[in-house]
Amino acid sequence: MGLLEDKSRARLFYKYLSTVYDRVNPFIWNEEMRAEALELLDLDPDDRVLDVGCGTGFGTEGLLQYTDDVHGLDQSIHQMEKAFEKFGRTDEVNFYRGDAERLPFADDSFDAVWSSGSIEYWPNPVDALAEFRRVVRPGGPVLVVGPNYPSSTVFQRLADAIMLFYDEAEADRMFAEAGFPDVEHVTMGPTYNPEIAITTLARAPE
Template identity: 70%
Template sequence: MGVLEDKARARTFYKYLSRVYDTVNPLVWNEEMRDEALDRTGIEQGDRVLDVGCGTGFGTEGLLQHTDDVHGLDQSVHQLEKAWAKFGKTDQVKFYRGDAERLPFADNSFDHYWSSGSIEYWPSPVDAIEEARRVTKPGGTVLIVGPDEPSNSLFHKIADAIMLFYDADEADRMFSEAGFPEREHVVMQANPGSPRAIVTIATVPEE
């Protein structure tokens, strides 16, 4: 388990990262990548969508271009404060402080589930993906964005010591264990040489 796959350490990390997150994030995950991923979800106006690990609201902002029923959840109060300043005061988004592995929602509560830049901090990613399936209606999509595994062996060792990095095979294993028979993986990159993101889009099986 990487250093930041501990919830307390991750909260401390984001206490400081939240100050510069909106400046740093586009170097790895920019609007063009986000919008391309969103186009794969099939989200339509009126759909109820959960944004897990919403952070300062970068993904939330994109979701609001597709539907006006967006709910953001994060474990970091510092990240949520930033997101609230953008969207909460106007009631555009309902925010919750919570854990991806124990979502405070009933079964089949949402039409779609979105999470970008959060899975790398989950101590038990399969448990969290199972939670995504639980709260999303049958036929809905679950889209999760995480850091693609570095190809360089030294970088790979360093990366894994910090947080979760994974490739398409590992994503396939995790989503299969979590009960998703249908899934696809797309690797995206902001610029040549920049860290790659792996986007997994899965469909909740019909009951």
């Protein structure tokens, strides 16, 4: 388990990162990548969508281009405070402080679930993905963006020491164990590394 796959350490990390997150984020996860992922999710205007690990609201902002019914959840109050400054606490988005592995929502509560830049901090990603399956309606889409496993042995060792990086085979395993029978993957990234992120789209069983 990587250093930041510990919830208390991840919260402390984001306490300080939150002050510069929106300036650093575009170098790793930019608007073009977000737009490509949102097209995969294929939302309808009346869809009720959950953004897990919403952070400062970068993904949330993109979701609001497709639907007005967006709900954001994060464990870091420091990150969420930045999101409150953009959207208010309950004005444009309903925000919740909570844990991806124990979502505070009833079964079948959402038409779609989105999570970008969060899975790498989950100690038990299969548990979180199973929660996504539980709270999304049957047949509803679930989209997760995470860090693609590097090809270099040196960077692999560094990645393993920090947080969860994974490839398509590992994504297949995690989603299958969480109850998603069919998934598809798209790699994306900025021009300097077009495969830095792995985006996985799944649908809850009917």
